[in-house]
Amino acid sequence: MPKQSTLATTESVDDYLKAILELGGAEASQVTTNALAGRLGIRTPSVTGMLQKLALQRPSLVVYEKHRGVRLTAAGKRRAWELVRHHRLLELFLHDVLKYSWDEVHEEAERLEHFISERFEDRVAAILGDPEIDPHGHVIPQKYEAGVLRDEVPLARWPLGTPATISSVSDRSAAALRELERLGLMPGVALTVERRNAAGSHSIRLGAHTEPIRVSSDLAACVLVAAPVTALS
Amino acid sequence: MPKQSTLATTESVDDYLKAILELGGAEASQVTTNALAGRLGIRTPSVTGMLQKLALQRPSLVVYEKHRGVRLTAAGKRRAWELVRHHRLLELFLHDVLKYSWDEVHEEAERLEHFISERFEDRVAAILGDPEIDPHGHVIPQKYEAGVLRDEVPLARWPLGTPATISSVSDRSAAALRELERLGLMPGVALTVERRNAAGSHSIRLGAHTEPIRVSSDLAACVLVAAPVTALS
DNA sequence: AGCCAATATTAGGCATACCTAATATTACAT
DNA sequence: ATGTAATATTAGGTATGCCTAATATTGGCT
Numbered sequence: 001m002p003k004q005s006t007l008a009t010t011e012s013v014d015d016y017l018k019a020i021l022e023l024g025g026a027e028a029s030q031v032t033t034n035a036l037a038g039r040l041g042i043r044t045p046s047v048t049g050m051l052q053k054l055a056l057q058r059p060s061l062v063v064y065e066k067h068r069g070v071r072l073t074a075a076g077k078r079r080a081w082e083l084v085r086h087h088r089l090l091e092l093f094l095h096d097v098l099k100y101s102w103d104e105v106h107e108e109a110e111r112l113e114h115f116i117s118e119r120f121e122d123r124v125a126a127i128l129g130d131p132e133i134d135p136h137g138h139v140i141p142q143k144y145e146a147g148v149l150r151d152e153v154p155l156a157r158w159p160l161g162t163p164a165t166i167s168s169v170s171d172r173s174a175a176a177l178r179e180l181e182r183l184g185l186m187p188g189v190a191l192t193v194e195r196r197n198a199a200g201s202h203s204i205r206l207g208a209h210t211e212p213i214r215v216s217s218d219l220a221a222c223v224l225v226a227a228p229v230t231a232l233s
Numbered sequence: 234m235p236k237q238s239t240l241a242t243t244e245s246v247d248d249y250l251k252a253i254l255e256l257g258g259a260e261a262s263q264v265t266t267n268a269l270a271g272r273l274g275i276r277t278p279s280v281t282g283m284l285q286k287l288a289l290q291r292p293s294l295v296v297y298e299k300h301r302g303v304r305l306t307a308a309g310k311r312r313a314w315e316l317v318r319h320h321r322l323l324e325l326f327l328h329d330v331l332k333y334s335w336d337e338v339h340e341e342a343e344r345l346e347h348f349i350s351e352r353f354e355d356r357v358a359a360i361l362g363d364p365e366i367d368p369h370g371h372v373i374p375q376k377y378e379a380g381v382l383r384d385e386v387p388l389a390r391w392p393l394g395t396p397a398t399i400s401s402v403s404d405r406s407a408a409a410l411r412e413l414e415r416l417g418l419m420p421g422v423a424l425t426v427e428r429r430n431a432a433g434s435h436s437i438r439l440g441a442h443t444e445p446i447r448v449s450s451d452l453a454a455c456v457l458v459a460a461p462v463t464a465l466s
Numbered sequence: 467a468g469c470c471a472a473t474a475t476t477a478g479g480c481a482t483a484c485c486t487a488a489t490a491t492t493a494c495a496t
Numbered sequence: 497a498t499g500t501a502a503t504a505t506t507a508g509g510t511a512t513g514c515c516t517a518a519t520a521t522t523g524g525c526t
Contacts, residue, residue: 034472034473042515044475045476049513049514050513053512067520094356099356104352108353117341117344119333123333243483245482245483276486277503281505299504
């Protein structure tokens with residue numbers, strides 16, 4: 001049986017761990033107190049206090065350097081990835097089985113992810129056929145494993161005129177998700193960025209359409225793209 | 234839109250409300266501090282403190298009488314019945330959709346009942362076809378309504394020789410549920426109590442079986458029965 | 467090097483929900 | 497009516513997780 005996270009964590013601790021994982025990104029950069037406070041919607045003294053507490057625990061979930069930021073330990077990463085897996089499985093389950101729309105699933109998954117058992121996780125995964133992708137195109141980590149990284153970049157950095165496929169979209173803003181759906185900007189969709197203006201607005205041509213659509217910089221910021229998958233790969 | 238409970242309650246408060254509802258029974262008897270402490274697994278000073286706090290809230294969830302016990306107010310009953318509905322819907326959902334066995338569902342439902350949204354509740358009810366009964370034979374209250382009472386009595390009080398049908402079984406002991414299943418003592422099953430001995434053990438004949446089975450008093454305590462439903466009713 | 471705004475920490479506090487120890491009340495038996 | 501065991505409350509405490517106010521530190525600009 002693969003070794004798994006055995007520490008009991010509270011909801012708040014879980015939220016900190018996930019936030020550190022997400023803010024730290026692929027390189028697991030140190031995450032600042034201010035960034036965490038912003039992400040979690042709480043004050044910086046509260047963040048400092050919690051990080052100091054977490055750093056003192058044994059085994060420790062974080063490595064905390066005063067004024068310099070925080071990183072997850074191996075144990076912290078395991079729990080954080082477990083929560084990400086729970087979250088993404090729940091999102092897919094809410095969408096495919098309970099027929100939620102894709103802009104409704106995030107909030108409910110954010111709440112439930114802390115409370116489901118391993119049994120529940122396994123049953124949901126079994127019913128969904130051990131899926132690899134959630135409704136927003138995010139990779140669902142394998143059980144007991146860290147997430148994998150994909151060659152996806154923000155739409156804002158994709159070269160003009162070069163074909164791309166939408167890899168994933170952020171699940172954090174329900175309003176943004178509704179607008180993305182309305183415009184047809186969903187995972188798997190092929191597109192080409194034709195123009196960007198000074199304000200960051202994008203002119204984008206979708207698939208076989210001839211008329212480009214206008215996408216605001218805020219909305220573009222929610223989209224990650226990748227090179228199209230060729231038939232040979 | 235039916236008026237619903239608008240107070241935000243914590244998990245602990247929810248647990249108190251449900252415990253008071255269940256211990257108070259059909260007549261909504263006053264529930265003692267000691268009974269609540271036993272049911273919730275905490276000390277009596279903690280119960281006293283919480284009941285005093287709940288009684289002071291506006292609108293109040295309980296009516297508390299020092300040394301005499303506690304009852305739910307209308308608002309307290311509404312929230313308590315809502316949790317019962319959540320619990321029973323979740324149990325059926327875990328059983329029918331996620332393929333949990335009937336002895337596994339209680340613990341998971343006990344945890345999740347606090348956190349599901351109204352949306353989740355509605356989707357689950359829709360998928361299950363607005364069911365009326367949970368896997369243990371308990372009535373699932375209608376949304377926004379109190380539970381209904383049925384003419385069911387403990388097996389220990391059913392007259393000898395009189396045909397009965399199992400109405401519901403307690404969901405609190407997983408071991409008891411496994412034993413009940415092994416013996417075939419499940420909701421809907423017809424039976425006749427042939428004999429009781431001084432220790433409370435029952436000799437029971439099931440359905441068309443000719444050989445009676447032996448049921449301990451503890452196990453019998455988990456079973457509620459009713460007169461068989463005739464073809465005319 | 468010095469200034470200053472932003473970031474971050476420290477100190478003290480509040481609310482929630484439980485604990486133990488000490489004390490008060492109740493109800494039952496005699 | 498009295499005694500006593502069980503029930504229940506009061507008083508003070510701990511842990512968790514957030515808050516504000518005051519203070520310290522950092523990094524960028526001049």
